[in-house]
Amino acid sequence: MNEMQLFSQPMQIIQTKMELTQCNRMTERYGLTLSDQQMEQIALRRIDALQATGRVEFGESVIRKLIYAFCDSPYIRQAEYADTLAELLDLFHYFKGECMEQLTDDELIEGMRLVFDEAASGSLSFLANLDREIMEEVAQTGSLEGTPLEDGEIDWGDIDG
Amino acid sequence: MISMDEIIVKTGQQGIEPPLSPEEQLLLQQQLLSLLARQTAHYTAGESSSVPVETAERLLRSICFTLHIHPESDSGEYRALLGQDMGVLLARGIEQLQQKLADGQALWTALVTHLPPVTNIALRDTLQSIGTFWGRYDLRFLAQEIPCDIDYQLARPVPETLQGVDYVNRYLQHLAIESDFLCRFRKEALVPLLRAYCPDYNGLLINLYEPAAANAVGLALLGESPEMLDIAPEVRGELEELFAHQTKQEIRETLAAGARQLADMLAIQSPMAREYLRGCTEDLAPRIATARDHGGLSGIFLSARK
Numbered sequence: 001m002n003e004m005q006l007f008s009q010p011m012q013i014i015q016t017k018m019e020l021t022q023c024n025r026m027t028e029r030y031g032l033t034l035s036d037q038q039m040e041q042i043a044l045r046r047i048d049a050l051q052a053t054g055r056v057e058f059g060e061s062v063i064r065k066l067i068y069a070f071c072d073s074p075y076i077r078q079a080e081y082a083d084t085l086a087e088l089l090d091l092f093h094y095f096k097g098e099c100m101e102q103l104t105d106d107e108l109i110e111g112m113r114l115v116f117d118e119a120a121s122g123s124l125s126f127l128a129n130l131d132r133e134i135m136e137e138v139a140q141t142g143s144l145e146g147t148p149l150e151d152g153e154i155d156w157g158d159i160d161g
Numbered sequence: 162m163i164s165m166d167e168i169i170v171k172t173g174q175q176g177i178e179p180p181l182s183p184e185e186q187l188l189l190q191q192q193l194l195s196l197l198a199r200q201t202a203h204y205t206a207g208e209s210s211s212v213p214v215e216t217a218e219r220l221l222r223s224i225c226f227t228l229h230i231h232p233e234s235d236s237g238e239y240r241a242l243l244g245q246d247m248g249v250l251l252a253r254g255i256e257q258l259q260q261k262l263a264d265g266q267a268l269w270t271a272l273v274t275h276l277p278p279v280t281n282i283a284l285r286d287t288l289q290s291i292g293t294f295w296g297r298y299d300l301r302f303l304a305q306e307i308p309c310d311i312d313y314q315l316a317r318p319v320p321e322t323l324q325g326v327d328y329v330n331r332y333l334q335h336l337a338i339e340s341d342f343l344c345r346f347r348k349e350a351l352v353p354l355l356r357a358y359c360p361d362y363n364g365l366l367i368n369l370y371e372p373a374a375a376n377a378v379g380l381a382l383l384g385e386s387p388e389m390l391d392i393a394p395e396v397r398g399e400l401e402e403l404f405a406h407q408t409k410q411e412i413r414e415t416l417a418a419g420a421r422q423l424a425d426m427l428a429i430q431s432p433m434a435r436e437y438l439r440g441c442t443e444d445l446a447p448r449i450a451t452a453r454d455h456g457g458l459s460g461i462f463l464s465a466r467k
């Protein structure tokens with residue numbers, strides 16, 4: 001895809017939808033697909049997420065990587081797939097900035113997946129409220145060991161799951 | 162492959178180009194943004210799909226600095242860029258920066274190995290900090306930035322419009338002129354003068370060239386040797402008479418003549434150094450015009466020895 005096409009919003013939406021269409025072919029084996037309307041909403045959410053976090057994205061969006069990383073999570077169901085994806089997108093860009101650009105895309109996505117599955121039991125609120133230092137440590141080590149998440153030290157009662 | 166400068170010069174030689182049309186401006190901006198996308202990918206080593214807007218802006222400013230272009234300009238001289246491979250032009254620009262960096266480092270090395278007989282803390286700290294610039298300067302991604310501390314104030318400051326290695330190199334050129342001038346006088350002449358100018362000339366942020374140049378020009382105007390840099394009260398009286406009834410323009414012209422005489426006396430041959438001395442000296446004109454009517458010129462032409 002020519003990078004120049006990214007620099008108008010309509011073209012960004014078209015490009016994102018094309019990426020999501022390609023992802024559908026892969027995720028349908030897990031029972032996850034997005035409708036055309038849902039793709040449009042996620043494409044707009046991508047633009048909003050970038051603006052809200054003061055970021056700019058060139059080239060391919062991170063959405064594909066997020067989908068590939070989370071599509072086989074036991075906590076993602078078709079009914080909430082679009083909303084979950086949109087939320088993960090917001091959280092990705094949030095943590096990317098909060099962790100002061102110290103994490104690569106791959107590190108952060110793997111860290112988010114690890115927390116989502118093994119500490120949060122699929123709770124996006126848990127992920128959203130996670131201290132950025134803990135996220136950074138998990139992402140950089142690839143493990144919950146040595147963090148408050150290891151033995152469930154974080155009080156679930158405080159989190160609105 | 163032709164370089165940016167050659168493109169611009171060639172365009173200029175072909176005559177004045179009409180400004181870019183809105184469509185051409187858009188095309189040029191798209192070329193720049195495409196280059197920015199590639200630079201960002203290199204900057205993140207492909208490990209981040211996004212960067213903060215501020216980072217993208219810095220990277221874009223670096224591109225524009227390296228290519229010598231203003232992204233919002235509609236100057237017709239940029240028409241020759243349309244359709245060019247901007248990546249190749251950028252690479253050429255980076256090569257030019259590498260040469261400038263080498264030139265600057267050579268100048269800095271010459272400066273630090275031939276310091277004037279008097280310095281001050283700000284000058285030494287600034288030279289030390291500039292010494293780190295050569296290794297810290299990111300000519301590939303952040304070429305407009307100046308990663309060092311420049312505290313020592315020059316007699317003739319470098320224009321703030323200069324950026325990156327251009328700023329540092331111009332600063333060093335000016336500093337070299339000042340240092341060369343000071344090296345023409347003995348420490349025994351400079352120290353009393355500087356103490357008269359500022360008792361703590363070593364610790365405070367003052368320029369060492371200005372008081373030396375002022376006194377030396379004053380002496381040259383009277384046909385006296387500038388060697389000891391001292392202007393006794395009675396000698397200053399002669400200068401006060403010289404300027405007593407002159408207009409500001411006449412004072413400026415007198416000072417310029419004095420600068421020329423001094424440059425000849427000291428065998429300063431560099432046109433840039435002579436111009437620097439002239440400009441610095443002429444800057445005294447407004448102060449002389451004011452001071453002569455309010456107590457005299459003792460604050461400009463200093464008596465170093467009591």
